[in-house]
Amino acid sequence: MPELRKDPILGRWIIISQERSKRPTDFIVEESTSSGGFCPLCPGNEKTTPAEVFVYGREEGLPPNSAGWQVRVVPNKFPALVIEGELEKSGEGLYDRMNGIGAHEVIIESPDHEDRFAYLDPSRMHLVFRAYRNRIRDLARDRRFSYVMVFKNYGRAAGASLEHPHSQLVALPILPRMVISELDGALSYYRYKDRCIYCDIIRQELQQDIRVVCRNDLFIALTPFAPRTPFEMWIMPRRHSSSFTDQSDESLERLVEIFSESLRRLDACIAGVPYNFVLHTQPLRSQPLDHYHWHFEIVPKLTSIAGFEWGSGFYINPMPPEDTCRYLKEALI
């Protein structure tokens, strides 16, 4: 059973998850993404994954865990947290721990091994976003969970261990520190100004128009004022909303336009660049929040995190977001 442990000074939680009993030297082998060999996420290999929890597009009458699907969600075979059991909290002197209850799922974005998220057919990307929404809504009913983190690792350098297009979600029994900081920061601003800080950012960005990558009537993609890496992008709904799960199908269609344009522009600037994206949304079962605004953050893997960043939480970025925005806008797609 995995275990959650809290750093007593910073309040940072970590997950101790021993997939297999590793020896120290096992860590030096860089895991490469499976290429050419057997792919457990490809159609026909459905039986090699844990049983699916959700699927789009399988023809009626066909049994679960058979081929013929469009988007498929399965539990992670090597989960960081496990779904069975009661949540148990305990102390050890001044330390705190919790057993590792949670969910860890894989959203398989396409049956086609060669597909890439940026170039998915719009109707398929729409299904992926609807699958995110569906899974978050479903997991919210489990009262052991406080938050669902949806994210994608694309490329080996960004942490992907499988090549087949997929994203992941982790349902957590506690609010992650980063989410708490974001909620707290946004709340302080709201208390001071009586306005959502993200809404104010969008207003200022549209007016300045030096960091807006693309937009439609419902969404905006921008390079944030203080990015951690070159080409970091945020995608936000233009109308205030604190929860991704409140989005309608129509709204998610408009999100697809902006998301795929942004990623294609990124790919046109730096072909094949590895990246992570993370959905930031409100905690599960929360009322709509006036001070918080859901969004995606896309972080390309271009600079390495070294001692300075570890120690300070301070990032050194070699290119201003105004420049990366210009490159992104000029890119031919």
Add this chain to the structure above:
Amino acid sequence: MPELRKDPILGRWIIISQERSKRPTDFIVEESTSSGGFCPLCPGNEKTTPAEVFVYGREEGLPPNSAGWQVRVVPNKFPALVIEGELEKSGEGLYDRMNGIGAHEVIIESPDHEDRFAYLDPSRMHLVFRAYRNRIRDLARDRRFSYVMVFKNYGRAAGASLEHPHSQLVALPILPRMVISELDGALSYYRYKDRCIYCDIIRQELQQDIRVVCRNDLFIALTPFAPRTPFEMWIMPRRHSSSFTDQSDESLERLVEIFSESLRRLDACIAGVPYNFVLHTQPLRSQPLDHYHWHFEIVPKLTSIAGFEWGSGFYINPMPPEDTCRYLKEALI
């Protein structure tokens, strides 16, 4: 001139530092550590670095920036922050920025290109620690600076761009967020318990004796209860002290024993493993603090930071610190 920018929601500062005008595709080339070629840090090449700010061991009568030194400190040729100028703060709508005033120095740990920090002669490692102490004391007199971050990147995967043994320091005009969180966390505990949390950790660790890697009468090395990565280690003074610069020469001698034993044990477990270490000490010109305790954190580069970690500030660690501690203690050195 580099620029500091603040994320308006999280309060996280980043440095925009354009060393050269890069184009997007310049980022894909992984910089490798210079190997075999010209080394600007080797003796005889002193003129290729900016003029030294501090040196140990050069024979009397020899001019500055000549060979014959033991430990040498020079400004970084490609600094993240620059030393000249007045600190200027400005706003841009709801955003905050500051010009990039600071110091960025390189501590060259040995004239021998092949030396490695873990295997430095004790008298030489002692000089390195004394150089850290000396530089922090000196930079503290510059009232533009609030903090000096001392760190080492060892190995390319940990961010080192030069092979020659060296560490770095950055003097900052603001307190980094991580330092603030650590000070705040330690202060909350102190207010509640009237004791330093680090002193309590040391007491509990000595009593439990399952995470203590090594110790002498003045220092202790342990694998922390909630480590971010396998083989993370903290080195702490056993007697309460909030500032590294208050350490005597004798105390630093005893630090050398524990530091080099810890790193050699790490190297015996995973030969050549890349790592970062960071000195955590109190802000410049602060009075001694009852609630804070200086220490070093050593973080091996073994796991990759992927989307989940970016989004949550939550680390997944595949090996418990009790296991890594056992491996470290059993290692033959």
